[in-house]
Amino acid sequence: MDTILNPFLLYGLIALGAIGVCIALPRRKGGPQIFGALIAAAAGGLAVAFLTLKAGKDFPNVYFYIFSGVALGAALRVITHPRPVYAALYFILTIIATAGLFLILSAEFMAFALVIVYAGAILITYLFVIMLATQAPEEDEIEVLTDYDASAREPIAATVVGFLLLAVLTTLLFRGVNQLPPIPINRTDGLLADMPRKVDRVLRNHGVLNEGQTAKVILTDDGRLEAIQISANDGADVFALPRDQWPAELPVKNVEALGFNLLRDHPGTIEIAGVILLMAMLGAVVLSRKQVQLDEDAKLKQARLLSDDVEGNEGTAAAQTPSFARPTGGIPR
Amino acid sequence: MMTHFLAQTGFPEPMAAITLAHYLFVSAVMFILGIIGFISRRNLIIMFLCTELMFQAAGIALVAFGRYHLNFTGQTFVIFVLTVAAAEAAMGLALVVLLFRRKESLDAQVWKDMKG
Numbered sequence: 040m041d042t043i044l045n046p047f048l049l050y051g052l053i054a055l056g057a058i059g060v061c062i063a064l065p066r067r068k069g070g071p072q073i074f075g076a077l078i079a080a081a082a083g084g085l086a087v088a089f090l091t092l093k094a095g096k097d098f099p100n101v102y103f104y105i106f107s108g109v110a111l112g113a114a115l116r117v118i119t120h121p122r123p124v125y126a127a128l129y130f131i132l133t134i135i136a137t138a139g140l141f142l143i144l145s146a147e148f149m150a151f152a153l154v155i156v157y158a159g160a161i162l163i164t165y166l167f168v169i170m171l172a173t174q175a176p177e178e179d180e181i182e183v184l185t186d187y188d189a190s191a192r193e194p195i196a197a198t199v200v201g202f203l204l205l206a207v208l209t210t211l212l213f214r215g216v217n218q219l220p221p222i223p224i225n226r227t228d229g230l231l232a233d234m235p236r237k238v239d240r241v242l243r244n245h246g247v248l249n250e251g252q253t254a255k256v257i258l259t260d261d262g263r264l265e266a267i268q269i270s271a272n273d274g275a276d277v278f279a280l281p282r283d284q285w286p287a288e289l290p291v292k293n294v295e296a297l298g299f300n301l302l303r304d305h306p307g308t309i310e311i312a313g314v315i316l317l318m319a320m321l322g323a324v325v326l327s328r329k330q331v332q333l334d335e336d337a338k339l340k341q342a343r344l345l346s347d348d349v350e351g352n353e354g355t356a357a358a359q360t361p362s363f364a365r366p367t368g369g370i371p372r
Numbered sequence: 373m374m375t376h377f378l379a380q381t382g383f384p385e386p387m388a389a390i391t392l393a394h395y396l397f398v399s400a401v402m403f404i405l406g407i408i409g410f411i412s413r414r415n416l417i418i419m420f421l422c423t424e425l426m427f428q429a430a431g432i433a434l435v436a437f438g439r440y441h442l443n444f445t446g447q448t449f450v451i452f453v454l455t456v457a458a459a460e461a462a463m464g465l466a467l468v469v470l471l472f473r474r475k476e477s478l479d480a481q482v483w484k485d486m487k488g
Contacts, residue, residue: 118409
């Protein structure tokens with residue numbers, strides 16, 4: 040625990056990053072977006088590098104830098120890319136890199152859940168809506184960016200506000216940096232007491248437990264594992280199985296520990312999540328069922344198209360002429 | 373698990389020299405990028421994408437804190453962040469489609485007459 044990063048250095052880098060992001064935001068006339076991105080990347084990289092110089096003496100962890108660099112670079116591209124489809128695709132890249140960060144934090148289940156739920160479900164919904172909610176270009180017109188995609192609103196004010204908040208948030212760095220403690224190898228072994236059938240099955244499959252023997256998990260008073268005792272069915276021949284002779288499947292996995300935490304330590308939360316999702320589904324259905332109030336012209340147009348469908352091909356020539364004269368008849372009642 | 377697997381294949385120890393502050397810094401920067409995008413972009417869909425960016429940043433911070441305190445509550449909470457993000461995406465995108473059908477535009481500025 041030592042103080043870290045000269046404040047002037049840190050705030051200088053934050054200001055540099057702000058300038059970079061501000062330049063990188065899309066402008067109407069186009070501009071040196073790529074230089075802005077480079078400046079921002081340099082500032083972020085320097086900040087993390089100084090953090091590392093202060094924090095550790097060992098060779099730094101390569102994976103953290105790869106994943107966080109990809110995640111932040113893609114995040115910058117999400118907010119600077121003028122085309123929404125590309126922004127969504129870059130967001131998928133951010134998610135995958137974040138899943139990598141979760142893996143090195145040994146949160147395996149969350150990494151996979153993130154990829155499946157976010158990249159697999161939520162982002163596909165986004166892509167569908169992007170496809171739905173863009174005007175098709177006219178046939179002879181080259182596709183151009185709409186004005187609201189091509190230019191940012193108040194880029195300077197937005198970056199100033201954002202990076203002021205970042206400066207406030209990073210004051211926590213002055214409190215010193217704590218190393219992440221190594222995960223004790225027996226952190227979750229106590230949960231084995233709740234899984235007697237798994238212990239029995241794994242030990243039997245690996246031939247540790249023979250016919251006529253039973254395994255019993257003994258806990259200390261504070262819920263930690265004391266030993267796995269193997270004894271004959273009648274209670275004779277008791278001995279403890281040392282940890283280095285455990286089969287590889289026996290230690291509690293991340294998913295199992297997470298499941299116990301979710302369902303035993305926080306009971307009822309799954310049900311609440313289910314209610315939230317149900318309400319969201321109902322809300323989405325109700326919202327998208329709602330009829331849009333069309334104005335008079337659009338109504339007439341639709342009615343004419345309908346009547347043409349009813350009457351067959353004879354009305355198609357009239358439908359193509361862009362006049363808004365009231366149709367003489369054939370509107371279905 | 374994953375870390376053990378990497379160690380067996382001769383990679384350097386993945387947890388070496390990374391502090392909690394590293395993760396919090398990455399999380400803070402990602403959150404800030406989300407805020408800047410939300411304020412400055414005018415496309416409704418991209419504004420929603422930026423809220424998802426902020427959810428991601430919160431998730432990183434939660435998992436890092438859970439790892440720091442050696443418990444699973446942070447990861448459990450990320451499940452709820454995912455739930456809320458999914459609910460928000462469903463509702464928000466339904467709204468976006470509705471708004472687009474009204475004005476044939478995704479520009480947030482089109483709706484500025486709604487401000488009181």
